[in-house]
């Protein structure tokens with residue numbers, strides 16, 4: 001049963017912000033896998049990357065994702081890399097509808113450039129890194145059930161409206177089911 005609404009996409013696309021808005025509107029529990037990992041580890045994501053490495057983080061991410069999907073129906077915001085692992089995509093497909101918040105490079109860069117909270121962007125050329133990640137990942141994000149454009153001109157409320165319209169068009173039962 002496709003119970004959960006699962007937001008995927010690049011860092012800065014708005015998964016956390018839009019996910020919280022959707023959960024409030026639908027009165028469903030909201031989970032953010034990055035926040036759950038930080039809470040369980042009592043460390044920030046940059047600290048986990050620095051101490052234990054990306055592979056360790058990815059393993060925790062898959063565990064947390066499985067746990068929050070099983071506890072649905074809810075709204076789940078994933079970390080930007082979660083959808084890239086085939087096992088995570090399969091798990092999301094079993095228990096949720098995947099929604100790609102598709103955001104352009106300029107908007108992403110505008111949102112993430114002043115934040116030191118994304119370890120993958122701690123490179124000599126963070127904008128170039130962001131662009132490369134966007135190019136590499138977009139074909140994989142495109143495997144999501146639903147794509148919603150999420151550009152800078154749109155408010156969080158407008159993008160949340162678009163997500164709900166797109167889910168309704170895809171399968172209205174997702175919004176009705178408890």
Ligand SMILES: Nc1ncnc2c1ncn2[C@@H]1O[C@H](COP(=O)(O)OP(=O)(O)OP(=O)(O)O)[C@@H](O)[C@H]1O
Nearest residue numbers: 010011012013014015016017079080111154155156
């Ligand atoms: N229209 C908008 N849609 C989404 N986010 C917006 C919008 N306008 C401003 N923002 C801000 O942009 C930032 C979006 O980042 P957010 O943390 O939601 O992205 P994310 O996809 O969860 O990234 P990550 O993968 O790093 O967790 C937030 O600070 C949010 O408040």
Ligand SMILES: O=C(O)C1=C[C@@H](O)[C@@H](O)[C@H](O)C1
Nearest residue numbers: 011034045079080081118119
């Ligand atoms: O895009 C990514 O790979 C990441 C995005 C963030 O949400 C965090 O999950 C972490 O910084 C990695």
Ligand SMILES: [Mg+2]
Nearest residue numbers: 015016034077
């Ligand atoms: Mg987030």
